[in-house]
Amino acid sequence: MASLLKISGTEIAPGERKIIQLKIAKLYDYTDMNIPVEVIRGKKEGPTLLVSAAVHGDELNGIDIIKRLLVHLKHKTIHGTLIAVPIVNVFGFNNRSRYFMDRRELNRSFPGSKKGSLAAKLAYLFTNEIVKKCDMVIDLHTAAVHRNNIPQIRACLDNAEIKKLALSFGSPLVINSDLIRGSLRQTCYKLGIPLLVYEAGEALRFDETSIQQGLEGILSVMSTYGMISHLPRKKPSAPIISVGSNWTRAPQSGILNVEKKLGDWVVYGDLLGHITDPFGVHNHAVHAKASGLIIGQTELPLVSKGDALFHIAEITS
């Protein structure tokens, strides 16, 4: 017999599809603020997969990826269970912000606590009501505001289970990435639940390529783990695997003109751009501080000394 699945007091039986509102708190005007969760439970046994987005409230690509995934699965039967949470940070989302209303960062608040701030309470509830009931997690992100990322997977590749999950997404670029304290990724690592982060595009923008690759990646994971049968649009080629990444930062404040773009290969010392004053009198060259592939870049030409400008992934093979 299939095991019991209960979220926030609501039972979801095999073969059922339900939308559940995870109660968080009220807004200033006493309106309830909930996290909407959709659960699709197949009649047949299989793994439980969580797909989450907008842990940073202004990162929208993942929301559209989940919407398209749910539409795609409308008349399909699956093996196991899909738990879809398109907007985790509902407070940030409604303020078009990465953060909570009190500027707290949800993805540094995991696993959370019952007694802490609202962000800590939300993280605690999400960890206990959702995450702990899953066998694996796909967490969807974009770059922070005014930055752009080419589609990429971030995961701890030293763990065999996580590496299997990461590669099953079929992304052309997989980056070995250290755990960040307080992140959902670190909490899942400690709980022994494999998690991959899909990073693609900009905050507050939709990017069609990022969305399509994200949807295709989730379907590929579900297919690899026997949840659905899915034929990929095109056979994925072997991914580029990066052992780590570095930021090249602004050597000076001013106005940035770029010479390189996302997806360009660079070697240490290459000219990436110029920072000038408004009259063009002072000109500071920005040189690459690492060799590799540009996987992230600022989109804002106004830079302060020390700002992260180009994110370069180190590629050894």
Ligand SMILES: [Zn+2]
């Ligand atoms: Zn994010």
